[in-house]
Amino acid sequence: MRNKVYRQCDIERNLRIARFRPLDVLVVGATGSGKSSTLNSLFEDNVAKVGEGCDPETMEIESKQLNELLRFWDSPGLGDNVEADRRYSRKLVDILYRDYHLDNNQYGLIDLVLVILDGSCRDLGTTYKLLNDVIIPNFQSDRILVAINQSDVAMKGRHWNFYQNCPDAMLQSFLEEKALSTQKRIKEATGVKIINPVCYSAEKNFNIKELLDLIIDHIPKERRRLVS
Numbered sequence: 001m002r003n004k005v006y007r008q009c010d011i012e013r014n015l016r017i018a019r020f021r022p023l024d025v026l027v028v029g030a031t032g033s034g035k036s037s038t039l040n041s042l043f044e045d046n047v048a049k050v051g052e053g054c055d056p057e058t059m060e061i062e063s064k065q066l067n068e069l070l071r072f073w074d075s076p077g078l079g080d081n082v083e084a085d086r087r088y089s090r091k092l093v094d095i096l097y098r099d100y101h102l103d104n105n106q107y108g109l110i111d112l113v114l115v116i117l118d119g120s121c122r123d124l125g126t127t128y129k130l131l132n133d134v135i136i137p138n139f140q141s142d143r144i145l146v147a148i149n150q151s152d153v154a155m156k157g158r159h160w161n162f163y164q165n166c167p168d169a170m171l172q173s174f175l176e177e178k179a180l181s182t183q184k185r186i187k188e189a190t191g192v193k194i195i196n197p198v199c200y201s202a203e204k205n206f207n208i209k210e211l212l213d214l215i216i217d218h219i220p221k222e223r224r225r226l227v228s
């Protein structure tokens with residue numbers, strides 16, 4: 001089934017509880033983790049420019065609407081240099097405080113933050129910094145989701161079954177361990193207990209429905225009050 005119409009009834013029902021639409025998901029992560037590739041895979045279309053060379057690609061926060069129920073915000077990645085990190089962090093904080101008014105109440109525009117990790121890399125330093133310095137002080141922790149991209153190259157390209165386009169048993173168990181260890185390490189580094197991350201590959205279109213499931217199953221029950 002196409003992603004645009006995937007579990008529409010569930011999304012409608014979950015959004016109806018809090019009477020809002022669309023759901024706004026801010027996609028963040030280190031540069032090169034695959035945020036833009038993830039959007040292309042979710043949209044089954046070329047909606048965001050993917051980096052081809054060594055340099056960071058996305059420079060601005062831009063919205064992409066999948067359908068009338070889901071809107072994603074692609075963002076620049078952290079981890080390039082100190083000055084760029086400062087600039088991008090400010091942009092992220094700004095959007096976390098972007099508001100809208102309804103019935104005389106003020107709400108935050110962004111409903112969920114999706115943190116994308118590069119599964120081929122063990123270093124979580126930039127992600128910790130992003131969470132500790134930018135996201136957690138300015139956003140409700142129970143609205144943070146984490147997903148691990150680049151599962152196809154998590155073991156340096158080994159154990160990917162090219163014929164079936166999925167990990168073999170060895171890589172599968174490596175990914176399960178990786179998800180648990182990431183959850184534990186994020187708890188230790190930030191104090192936040194995240195939901196078990198989904199491992200997927202934007203490049204190979206692997207587990208993209210599971211990534212959508214993670215979002216759909218964690219649609220907040222109410223609109224977001226701004227952190228003061």
Ligand SMILES: Nc1nc2c(ncn2[C@@H]2O[C@H](COP(=O)(O)OP(=O)(O)OP(=O)(O)O)[C@@H](O)[C@H]2O)c(=O)[nH]1
Nearest residue numbers: 032033034035036037051056057058077150202203
């Ligand atoms: N093997 C593999 N490569 C991937 C995957 N996802 C992304 N890539 C590659 O990783 C590189 C960076 O991808 P982008 O989508 O531009 O990453 P980004 O997080 O948007 O990067 P910035 O815009 O610089 O923050 C590109 O060369 C992609 O082709 C994946 O699932 N598997």
Ligand SMILES: [Mg+2]
Nearest residue numbers: 035036057058
């Ligand atoms: Mg990008």
